Amino acid sequence: MSRYPARPAGSARPARRPNRGEDAPGVAARRAALRLLDAVLRRGDPLETALHAATQGLSDRADRALAHAIAADVLRRMGDLDTLIDSATSEPLPEDAKARMVLRIALVQLLILGTPPHAAIATALPLLDGGPRRLVHGILGTLIRNEARLPDVPSLPEAVAARWAAQWDEATVDAAARSLGGRAPIDITLADPAQTAHFAEVLGGESLASGHVRVDHAVSVPTLAGFDEGQWWVQDLAASLPARLAGAGEGRRAIDLCAAPGGKTMQLATQGWRVTALDKSAKRLERMTQNMARSGLDADVVQSDALGWAPDEPADLILLDAPCSATGIFRRHPDVLYRAGPRQIAELAEQQAAMLDRAADWVVPGGMLIYATCSLERAEGEDQITAFLGRRPYFRVAAVRDDELPTGVVPTVEGFVRTLPGMLADKGGIDGFFVARLVRGA
Numbered sequence: 119m120s121r122y123p124a125r126p127a128g129s130a131r132p133a134r135r136p137n138r139g140e141d142a143p144g145v146a147a148r149r150a151a152l153r154l155l156d157a158v159l160r161r162g163d164p165l166e167t168a169l170h171a172a173t174q175g176l177s178d179r180a181d182r183a184l185a186h187a188i189a190a191d192v193l194r195r196m197g198d199l200d201t202l203i204d205s206a207t208s209e210p211l212p213e214d215a216k217a218r219m220v221l222r223i224a225l226v227q228l229l230i231l232g233t234p235p236h237a238a239i240a241t242a243l244p245l246l247d248g249g250p251r252r253l254v255h256g257i258l259g260t261l262i263r264n265e266a267r268l269p270d271v272p273s274l275p276e277a278v279a280a281r282w283a284a285q286w287d288e289a290t291v292d293a294a295a296r297s298l299g300g301r302a303p304i305d306i307t308l309a310d311p312a313q314t315a316h317f318a319e320v321l322g323g324e325s326l327a328s329g330h331v332r333v334d335h336a337v338s339v340p341t342l343a344g345f346d347e348g349q350w351w352v353q354d355l356a357a358s359l360p361a362r363l364a365g366a367g368e369g370r371r372a373i374d375l376c377a378a379p380g381g382k383t384m385q386l387a388t389q390g391w392r393v394t395a396l397d398k399s400a401k402r403l404e405r406m407t408q409n410m411a412r413s414g415l416d417a418d419v420v421q422s423d424a425l426g427w428a429p430d431e432p433a434d435l436i437l438l439d440a441p442c443s444a445t446g447i448f449r450r451h452p453d454v455l456y457r458a459g460p461r462q463i464a465e466l467a468e469q470q471a472a473m474l475d476r477a478a479d480w481v482v483p484g485g486m487l488i489y490a491t492c493s494l495e496r497a498e499g500e501d502q503i504t505a506f507l508g509r510r511p512y513f514r515v516a517a518v519r520d521d522e523l524p525t526g527v528v529p530t531v532e533g534f535v536r537t538l539p540g541m542l543a544d545k546g547g548i549d550g551f552f553v554a555r556l557v558r559g560a
């Protein structure tokens with residue numbers, strides 16, 4: 119009798135024996151997942167950035183999606199996967215052992231993606247040679263026989279849980295862990311807020327604010343009504359708040375300092391601002407130009423480093439959506455849980471301070487400086503702005519009001535916006551974000 123459950127009808131089986139040096143069907147996608155995880159965990163690359171190089175050899179779109187899904191789920195559940203792996207060995211495998219990584223890849227398929235056991239094993243073993251192959255086979259057999267399961271609530275990496283507990287509270291850490299187990303919904307920002315009810319109905323979504331519609335994570339975005347016509351774009355509700363807080367532009371001049379791929383520039387343009395959109399990344403600006411063209415919106419686009427550039431004249435609004443640790447978007451990008459440690463956060467905070475100081479000089483008296491980061495770290499939010507106000511006392515906080523925010527999000531006592539895991543939990547949650555709206559004194 120087979121040691122593993124029978125192969126369900128329709129599941130993949132090699133159609134032919136592969137030639138020497140050639141992967142059996144399905145193995146190439148797992149090999150790509152291995153490369154992706156190596157790029158994130160060993161080199162510290164963002165998962166999305168590593169995707170192109172790691173999946174280059176895969177001609178099939180479904181294989182590329184599978185490699186991405188495996189790698190993302192390993193990153194979401196790595197602590198729990200390791201607990202299972204360690205429960206099945208007398209001697210723990212080294213943290214960076216290839217065998218451990220292959221086990222994580224196979225277990226994610228077995229326990230999350232619903233891959234039949236024989237397929238998960240048959241596509242994992244060719245990633246290894248010799249002794250480790252036998253070891254991995256043995257561990258997987260043990261875990262399958264023991265009907266191993268993942269806990270309902272994922273575990274965050276210990277260092278991240280401790281850092282967030284120190285800055286927020288245990289309830290926030292618990293909410294963050296819970297949110298890792300689900301999939302973040304897709305939020306849409308409408309070019310014309312007057313169309314909110316119409317698009318909520320047509321897209322079968324729910325609106326949590328004027329100009330916003332939330333749809334299920336599984337929808338195929340380009341096929342939805344209004345996408346081709348550029349009547350909306352994808353943007354997390356939290357990410358839409360900074361530009362909303364700028365209000366109507368009435369033809370005034372705004373500089374969006376870190377603008378690509380353009381979500382906030384497009385909002386500002388629809389709100390009547392004349393926008394100069396600057397970013398240092400040519401590739402991201404290309405995406406921005408496509409997004410703007412699809413929506414028929416216009417901005418002066420500048421490719422430059424904000425730390426080396428200066429505008430010809432000051433502006434009524436500077437929006438600084440600064441490069442940050444991105445720890446607030448861990449639900450969609452679980453790689454940030456492993457890439458952003460104290461050193462990276464401190465370096466980014468230094469860069470943000472330098473950008474704030476430059477931007478401060480480009481705001482007309484009475485004008486606004488809006489600072490935002492998709493970070494759950496105070497060093498990149500509250501502490502950053504408190505220090506800035508100490509250096510530039512002629513700026514003051516223009517406190518955000520309740521009625522400027524979606525129901526369920528309230529301003530902090532200082533008048534900032536701080537979104538945290540656990541907010542809007544019954545509606546699908548919201549990314550972690552910080553926004554400060556400052557005004558330059560006369």
Ligand SMILES: C[S@@+](CC[C@H](N)C(=O)[O-])C[C@H]1O[C@@H](n2cnc3c(N)ncnc32)[C@H](O)[C@@H]1O
Binds near residue numbers: 442
């Ligand atoms: C958080 S993203 C911006 C998202 C964008 N505001 C939006 O809403 O679509 C940060 C951006 O900062 C850009 N960036 C990082 N360092 C920069 C610098 N020194 N000068 C200009 N842009 C920079 C990155 O290329 C990236 O596009």
